[in-house]
Amino acid sequence: MAKRKRLSLPLPGTLSGDPGVADTGPDRPALQSRAPIAQVAGDAAAVAAFHDVAGELTRAREDGRLVVSLPLDVVRADHLTRDRLTSDAEDMEALRTSIATRGQQTPIEVLALPGGGYGLISGWRRLQALRELARDDPERFGTVLALLRRPDTVAEAYRAMVEENEIRADLSFYERARIVQRAVDDGAFSDTKQALNTLFGSASYAKRSKIKSFLRVVEGLDGVLRHPTRLAEHLGLKLARALDQDASLPDRLARALDTVDPTDAEAELAAIKANLSHAKGLGKERSESGRAETGSKPVPAARYQPIGPGLMLEMDEGRIGVTGKRLSPDLVKRLEQWLRAQPEAR
Template sequence: MAKRKRLDPPVLHRLSPFADPAPESAPDGTRGPAFATPERAAPIADIAGAASASAALEEISDTLRRARDEGRMIVELPLNQIIDDHLIRDRMHAQDDDMEALEASLLARGQQTPIEVVQTGPEAYGLISGWRRLEALKRLSLGKGDARFRTVKALVRPPSESAESYLAMVEENEIRADLSFYERARIVILATRQGVFPDTETALNTLFASVPRARRSKIRSFLVVVQALDGVLRFPEALTERLGLQLMKALDEDAGFAERLRAAGAAEPPADAGAERARIEACLEAQKQALKAETGSKNPGKRRMDAGGGITLVAEKGKLTLRGRVDATLEADLLDWLRARGA
């Protein structure tokens, strides 16, 4: 009989279309084990795993990117990249004792509340709110040389209309309620001049929409003072509510009052807020006496009465005249009162 040729069992890795070819025998001449299993997974599994990991990484990156772009993620930025005069600030001066207290808090606990900024360039950010925190960090960075104070925690807000930025700044300061009426009125006028709002009334009602109506009315009264005396007074933020309303009345009654006050300040600049307040009161008294003398000599029957709220009632020859900031609310109330009396 003819000898039959013995056939070896098939090797599995040779049958796989995805496996690399393997030698039939080892270098020492021995043959590899029958039915050997390939050592690495099929490439299709590798591709699927890599795609899944890439998709997960892309999703995380996209989530973080959107959180940053929408101003929901706190980031640390170098102090020298923050433009602190991006907006015209409503606060004219910071009290030294307030800044010292803030610096002490930052030293003890670090920065707890982020500032708000808007990106204006590749490495530049305009400050929206948090001026006091930024200023305190700058002082600590210069004075202490501590690495903790070379950066600031910030929320990068998306680029938006200027009105929203001003509103964020005003709301932050209204929470602390330590701005003077002069400073409040000043930011209304400056924001209007910048073209952020079409007129002062729109600016007032937008920026201070959340404050009580009575306070908004007082801010409106101070608009006259700011328009006439901004740049004339050296310590305007120290004006009290009462003195500011007296100034408004004087400016309304006498067109030359602002110029006389300017001349008095130029001749002898006040050393502090107290000296400036005394000068204002002296000018107000001089105007009062001059008006009284003029009224007595030219028209003895003419009387002026202070109705409060910056309103003057003038009685002359059977006529009554209102002078001052007569707004729509006062006008409506007066009409209702007259109609109720059958006038």
């Protein structure tokens, strides 16, 4: 039997077909790794791809789809009048804790200002939380993530802010009415009707009607009320009707609030109720059919009288009470002892 011959593999470079390796034989020219036309085509494709990416990034930035990092001090929070008047301390603390733990999860919205810097559209609470955190750690919290918007008009900027807060914030009717009035004052709209229908165009007719009623409260008592966001819907609508029917109510209410502790929201509400009970045109009770009852005796309204910081005296027919945040168990005990000592109680 014939012995099989063992085959061995050729060494690298000994075959002209080895890709990427030049043949150094005397009879063959050195091989190139890529043909010139292929290299030119590849370079052109890379440049075109780069321009496409750069163009898309530019469009994304201009369309507000690209998140950018901005120093905190280049963002002006007062560019637009804010619709939110107050921020809950507990909610702000929760927001600061969340950002400190997980970082900023949702970007704010800004617009580029002609003179440089950026004006805040939405995200006031996030911006404030970052600024408070930056006081202790400016290196970590010295920037804010933002979407750069390009609203065509100031009205569009106001609309963007309102829509953002209608989704994220539980604004009071007073705050909604106030931003309608402020947007008109800033020249974004010609009148409150246009501002109301634009800023709250997606709201129901009933909701817009309530905001319109609260506009009367803003017009008559802005700067007089210290805790306007505490006005419940029912009380605010009643106050709006009273302002329409009693021209002297704003002055009377201003004088009454001067005697109330400015930090006591409950006392302010009590003073409002007390003045509403004396407002002209609100004394008639209405039947279920909606017509005024003339033959029945009107139900006397409760009257409230401030008796000291944080204390209010509530008087009704056959009833008297004391309310307020300073009503302590010790005070109740002393009142009880005093009442028992009176001759009428024996």
